[in-house]
Structure formats: C-alpha cells, structure tokens
Amino acid sequence: MSSAADRQSHTLRRLRSLAVLGALCACACDPFGTGFDDSEPATLYAAPGATPAPAPTRPLRILDWNIKFGGGRLDFFFDCFGDRVLMSRAEVLANLEGIARKVRQVDPDVMFIQEVDVNAKRSAFVDQLAWLVAHTDLHYAAYASQWRADFVPSDGLGPMDDGIAILSRWPLDHATRLALPLRTDQDALTQYFYLHRAVLRARVQLPGHGDLWLVNVHTDAYGQDGTKRRHIERFQEEMDALDDAGELVVGGGDLNTLPPGTTKLFDFPDTVCTNEDFVADDYRPDAGWLDGLYSRYSPFVPTADYAADNAEYFSHSVDGRGSWNRELDYLFTNGTWVPGSGVVHQDERTGMATMPLSDHAPSSAELELP
Amino acid sequence: MNRANLLPRWLVGLLLSLCIVGVVSAAHADEFTSEQAPAPAAAVPAAEAPTARAWSDGSAIPVPAGRVDFGLFQPLRWGVSEDVELAAQPLLEPIFPNVEARVRWLHRGAFSIATWHRLTYPTRLLQTVSREGTLGLLPANTNVPIALGLDTSFLVTVASAADRTRGTFEVGVSLMPRLSAGDPVVLDFPFLYSRFAALSTSGTTYAGLAGTTLLSDKFTLAADARVTLIPVVSRGWMLEQGASITWTPSAHFGLSLGYRVAHGRYPVGVRTHLMPTLDVMFGF
Numbered sequence: 053m054s055s056a057a058d059r060q061s062h063t064l065r066r067l068r069s070l071a072v073l074g075a076l077c078a079c080a081c082d083p084f085g086t087g088f089d090d091s092e093p094a095t096l097y098a099a100p101g102a103t104p105a106p107a108p109t110r111p112l113r114i115l116d117w118n119i120k121f122g123g124g125r126l127d128f129f130f131d132c133f134g135d136r137v138l139m140s141r142a143e144v145l146a147n148l149e150g151i152a153r154k155v156r157q158v159d160p161d162v163m164f165i166q167e168v169d170v171n172a173k174r175s176a177f178v179d180q181l182a183w184l185v186a187h188t189d190l191h192y193a194a195y196a197s198q199w200r201a202d203f204v205p206s207d208g209l210g211p212m213d214d215g216i217a218i219l220s221r222w223p224l225d226h227a228t229r230l231a232l233p234l235r236t237d238q239d240a241l242t243q244y245f246y247l248h249r250a251v252l253r254a255r256v257q258l259p260g261h262g263d264l265w266l267v268n269v270h271t272d273a274y275g276q277d278g279t280k281r282r283h284i285e286r287f288q289e290e291m292d293a294l295d296d297a298g299e300l301v302v303g304g305g306d307l308n309t310l311p312p313g314t315t316k317l318f319d320f321p322d323t324v325c326t327n328e329d330f331v332a333d334d335y336r337p338d339a340g341w342l343d344g345l346y347s348r349y350s351p352f353v354p355t356a357d358y359a360a361d362n363a364e365y366f367s368h369s370v371d372g373r374g375s376w377n378r379e380l381d382y383l384f385t386n387g388t389w390v391p392g393s394g395v396v397h398q399d400e401r402t403g404m405a406t407m408p409l410s411d412h413a414p415s416s417a418e419l420e421l422p
Numbered sequence: 423m424n425r426a427n428l429l430p431r432w433l434v435g436l437l438l439s440l441c442i443v444g445v446v447s448a449a450h451a452d453e454f455t456s457e458q459a460p461a462p463a464a465a466v467p468a469a470e471a472p473t474a475r476a477w478s479d480g481s482a483i484p485v486p487a488g489r490v491d492f493g494l495f496q497p498l499r500w501g502v503s504e505d506v507e508l509a510a511q512p513l514l515e516p517i518f519p520n521v522e523a524r525v526r527w528l529h530r531g532a533f534s535i536a537t538w539h540r541l542t543y544p545t546r547l548l549q550t551v552s553r554e555g556t557l558g559l560l561p562a563n564t565n566v567p568i569a570l571g572l573d574t575s576f577l578v579t580v581a582s583a584a585d586r587t588r589g590t591f592e593v594g595v596s597l598m599p600r601l602s603a604g605d606p607v608v609l610d611f612p613f614l615y616s617r618f619a620a621l622s623t624s625g626t627t628y629a630g631l632a633g634t635t636l637l638s639d640k641f642t643l644a645a646d647a648r649v650t651l652i653p654v655v656s657r658g659w660m661l662e663q664g665a666s667i668t669w670t671p672s673a674h675f676g677l678s679l680g681y682r683v684a685h686g687r688y689p690v691g692v693r694t695h696l697m698p699t700l701d702v703m704f705g706f
Contacts, residue, residue: 083612083695129554129562137561171690173610202693203611207554208561210610211690 084202094194094227102191105221107259111390111418115160116304116383118412121169122147122180125372125408132325137208141176150409152187157403163219164304166270173210181217190219194227196252204245216268220256227254232286237277251290261421265294267303273332281341288344295386300422304383309338313359322371345384352383352394352417365396367413381415393418474642476673479634481590482536482579484524491705518547534579542571559611567604572597587635595627596620610688612695616660619652627651642668660686676703
C-alpha cells in the first residue's frame, strides 16, 4: 500500500515537473503568445445578470459592423492622416458610447463585429466586448482573437488582443475559432507578430424557431499574395458545410473587397499612405472573388439594387472628413432576407451619423424567421 | 494628477546622496578601505581563491581590487579597492548613460554587507525606442521626459567555508524623478517593464535572494530570484528568476549559459516570459 502511494506520489511529482517543463517550453517556443490552434473554442461573454430575450416575434435584424477598435475618427498613424497610436480610456469609452447608441437605435437581434479590442494597450486595456454586452441589449457574445501578442514590438503598439465577435440576444453555443491561412509575403518575424485571422462560427438557438448558425470573418486587407482570396474561400467553405448539413446560416463580415457591379475599383481619393503596408487602394485583382458567395447565397443588398446605385451602399472611407466611397461589408444567408431590408447606415437618414464612429458604416438586414 | 509629482523629495535626495557616496567612495578607495575594512579573519587568501571567485557575481563582495571583468551583456566592472567596485555598461553608454558602484561597508568572517548604487539617464534610450516601425516599443509621438534613474540596494552576503557557496539577500528601491514635463511612459516589454516602471510611478521597491556555488574549480552554478513591487497597476508586481552555469577555465575567460523567467502583473494582465541567456566574459 505504502509503495503504491509512493509510486503515485512519484508519478504526480513527475507529472508536475513535466507540466512545468511544458509551460517553460511553451514560453520559449511562443514567447509572446501570438499563436493559435487550427480550431479552438471561442471565448464566451455574458453581461452580468443576463437573461435570454423572449422568442422573436418579428424578422431577425442582423447588424454587421467593423468598429475600428473604438478608435472613432482619431487620426491614427496607419491611416497616414496623423500619428496617434494610443488612446486614453476616456476617448475609448466616448467612442464606445457612440457605437452603443447606434446599436441601440438599430436594435438588432444578432450582430457581427470586427476589430474589437478586448485587452490592448492602444485602447487603454478596455474590454470593449464586455462593455458592449453590458451597454446594449445584446447580452451574449462569442469572441475570436485575430491579433494577440503580449507585446507587438512595432510602432509602439505594445500588448494587443483584438478580434471579431458575434453578439446576440440569446446565448451562443458551439462557438469555435477556425484559423485562417497566414500571409506568406512577410518575413517570419513580421508574420509572428502580425494578425492571425480567423473565422468565428457559433450557433444561436432561437426560442420557438430552431437553430441559426452564424459565421463572422474579417479577411486580409493588405497582402499581395492572394491571402484575401484564400480567406474568402475558407469563409465560404464554412458556410457551405452548414448549408450542406441543412442548417440555416447567416455569414457576414468585412471581406475587404468590392461587390460585383462596382464601377470604381481603384484610386480612391482618401488614400494618402505611401507605405505599401497600409495601402488597399486597387481592387481590380479581386475580380470574381465573391462570385461563389453571390451565386450560392442571398446578399443583404441584391446585386441589381447595388448596380443601380453603388454609393447608397458604400460602407468604408479612410478619411473621416470625406464621404463613404466603397462597400467592404457584407451579410449573406441561405435563408430569406426581407425584401428591401438591406441597409448601410451611412448618416442621419437611417437615424444618426456614423461617420464619426468608425471607418466603416454598419450594415443591416432582416432575416425571415424560419 | 501626475503621480511622478508625488515623489518624495527627501527620498530622491537620499538616493542621489547614496549614489554620490558610491562614486566618492570609489574615488577615495584606498583611504576608505584602510579605515573601514579590517582584514577578514576567515577570508580566503587571494592566491588560494578558486578561479571562479575572481569573477564578479552581484553579491556584496566586490570584484577583487585591481581586476576588471566584463561580458557581452554584463557591465564592465573594476575593482577599485578591496571594498569598492565601479561598473558601467559601455555598449549602452551612448543611449543609456550609466554608472554604478558597489561599496562594501562591513566584512566580518563569512559576512559581507554592501550597498549598490546606480545612476542612469534613461531618457535617450526611451527616445530611441519611441519610433515607427520595427523596434518601436513606444509610440513615435511620445514626449519622453528628461529623467534620472536612481537605484540603491542593500546587500548581505554569507559565504560558506572556503567560499565555495555564497548566498545574498538584497532589498532596494528604484526612482526615476522627472526633470521635465512629458508623457506617461510605460514600457511594458517583458524584462524591461520592471526596470523602467519607476518612471511612471513614484518608484519601485524590490527584494531578492541570490546564490552561487562552485560545482568544481571551473564551473559555477548561480541562481537568483527577485520580487519587485510595481505600482503602475493596482497591486502590480514582478517575480524574476534566473539561473546559469558558468564555465571559467581561467581568470581571463568565461562562458555562461542560463535562463531568466519573468512572471508578473503587467497592465495587460499576469504574464510569464522566458528568455535564454548566454554570455561571453573576459577578465584581467
């Protein structure tokens, strides 16, 4: 008995030693904690005291918004309009309040967001997702980091944790972070500290209406090696798998490319950067990259409507003093959109000005209940 | 309110005085040691001391008088006298002017008590890493204040018979009083954070234990651990631990291999970082 206990104790000691060694190896192999597994559970959020909303009685309103890490229209260095790197906590909270005000005005049931900081020096370490679930009616969320590092030793960025999220009135489950391919046109050191993009997939069980699967993505913007195309294809593969399984799915996000039928494809007036690292000004090579999504799924803005008036659906501009000049943000479904519900919230015509809140305008559409 | 303004002036004065004492002590080394440092009863005669003990080890025992040693990543240390050692990081001087002094105040048998003082000018280094692009550890638009770095620690070392093992306890304080206005500067890069945190706080305090033991005449094992209290964040702290094995085939050449681990509460949260260490050392 005694020797069995000794063996057990010895085994425990060895396991403990191995655990310590494993932790040290992990520190040594990924010293700044930037890596991810190919597939891993997403981080779930719930507002304090949250209770699920009652069963929906109207079409589901889906909102998609790249919120630019709560940076509003401060002139950041990467926009080449200014030199800002870090925000104060007061600035972040003021910008988040503007975003929350718009969200409350649109009153969505589900929201996809991109560029949300949860623990980053540039946004004063404010957990923006926790703040949003507490200050909107979307009390549940799933988060997938896309840019995580204990310290990014470039441009004074420092500690970073930024990513994409799905927010909902109802609890989310099966929330999974699926890694996307890394850019291949960077040296190993830059790639190590650069964004590690992902698809975020989750399920929401709609009371009385069954399951709805949600897929969020923010594809590459600046790569010259076809990474963006691989990201779009991977995003569609996730939607296709759910569609093939007979599930109802809505996918959306910032795809960083232009819709079919766009007339202006390059040379945008607000591009002032000369550093190629931050220039995304010519979308001519992207022609046809969204054809698969447009042919299999319903876009929130029908192609004919978009072709009739591109500008009505522009959702991005680099310069907050200018006007929206391209559409980069999308929603797709294998269900049915309420006809005419697809909107890009560009200004007061849809409730309030959004230009000061982010470099992207929010987009929304209403999904017929299953 | 700028927390740096809360820095007690008396503490700055005391630290500065101690730094000056260290340097002045070095300047009057012979006079000082003849008055204050009686020959230790149990000291190992220099001629019989193991080769490895010729090298500085961060204890209260200064490098032997007249000796100079340095490493690629270690300061150049000069034994001014039996009880006073001066040191500096020559490679860093252009961007991080620094000078340090170790003064042994008491040497009785196996016990040595010393103080260590360092005076630095961190502003230029912080300005250097405030840049766009790679190695921009701080934003390029940071207005780095002019500041002085003042470090003082109190060291107690106990040596075993024949000086084969040394154990050292240290307790100290770091201040970086600002001499001009500037932005809050938090350099939260691993291993640098605790060393520059005093600039954005009223100061940091630390305590630690270190030990060295001779594995043989040519191999020395060293280990140390230090806890630093860093009031940049509420209840901020940092535990830094390291160990190394040093091979010193002679009093003129050495090779050291080891690691350092930093585990502590940064503004971003509790993090752990590991760093291998390698140094080539020379002495004469």
